Amino acid sequence: MDAVKPATPPRDYEELIRLIHDRHDHMSKTYQRISVFLTQNPNDVAVQSVNSIAERCGIHASSFVRFAQALGYKGFKELQALFQKRLATAAPGFEARIKALESELHTSGDRSETGFLSDLVVRDIASLQELLRDIRQDDLARAASLLHEADTIYLIGQMRSLPVVELMRYQLTMIGKRCILLDSAGGISTYIARTITPRDVLMAVSFRFYAKEVVDITEELGAKGIDIVAISDSTLSPLAKSARVLFPVPEHDYTFSRSLAAPMCLAQALVVAVAARVQHNDTAPRIPTVTGV
Structure with a gap:
């Protein structure tokens, strides 16, 4: 450079x-x-x-x-x-939001077990506020349409990102969408991904430090023109160039671990938007749950 x-x-x-x-x-x-x-x-x-x-x-x-x-x-x-x-014209940053919330909730400096919980809640609230400010309506609508129109939705996310795609698989399946999770178990995710057709969509989730298999599959399918919706931590993510729609959800350092509150919320919002299209119900789309026999 x-x-x-x-x-x-x-x-x-x-x-x-x-x-x-x-x-x-x-x-x-x-x-x-x-x-x-x-x-x-x-x-x-x-x-x-x-x-x-x-x-x-x-x-x-x-x-x-x-x-x-x-x-x-x-x-x-x-x-x-x-x-x-x-x-001069921007909304408050993440750290500023945390300080304001800590002041409002009086949690700053509390090192008890409840204090740990409060610290995580404050940071998650700040992340969710940031998500609501930054995610664009056009991107949400385009991604929901791609997922709705796909014959099959393939999902991939590994390590810390896995819970996001696991939740999406469950919810999308419950609204009648055909889903396949590219699970790393068995070592054949790359080969399964090569069966994806232009009628399908890949939903990829990855954050630093990006799982190599997720990056490789995303890049390979992107080069073939497969539609990809991605959730990652930055517009500089290795998923960015391949994604038809990229949702950057910045990650901020937590004392123990980086939270999944914002990406989980975004993933559920996408599924609800797909459900509204599937059910032709823009006012109260519903995701059914599994009931016991």
Whole structure:
């Protein structure tokens, strides 16, 4: 990335993000980590010092300076000014939401068992607020239509993403959609994926650190023109280039683990939207449940 500097650096936030996306695949691993942080946390980038940002990323501050210079800026402060300008009209960032919620719920600093629960709830509420603000109606409608019209919906998600696709398989099956989970057990997911036809859709879910098989299958099917709906953590995710519809759900560090509250909520919203189409009921679509005999 250092070798090809733009003639003039990007003059606004949107232009900067486009340049970062264009160059991301050719960046060093360190610069890729910086890019992901910048795109996922624009409000925090606007208000925090380069040293604070670097500490959160586990990267030396000098790398952020060199990153900015590689994009044509004199230093990080000049790049940061674009984020500060954007912040004037932006909604509060994740950290700001957490502080406001902690103040409202009086949970900050409580280290009891209830305090752990409160901390997770506060962070999940902030994530869900962010989801509601950032997910576009057009993307939801397009993804729901693709899933509804598919002959078969193939689902893939591994490790921490597996619960998301497991829930979708259950709910989609209950509304009458034919689903196949590309389970890693048996080692034949890649071969099953090669049977997917243009009448089908792949639903892929993956977050850092991306499961290799999920990435490989998504890229292979994307190259064949198969429609793909993806949930991932960033527009810089390796799933992004292959997806017909990408839902970026930024992940923020939790003390114990990153939460699935936001991606689970998004996945259920997609299924409800499909159910509305299947049942021709836009006001009260219903997902049946399994009842005992």
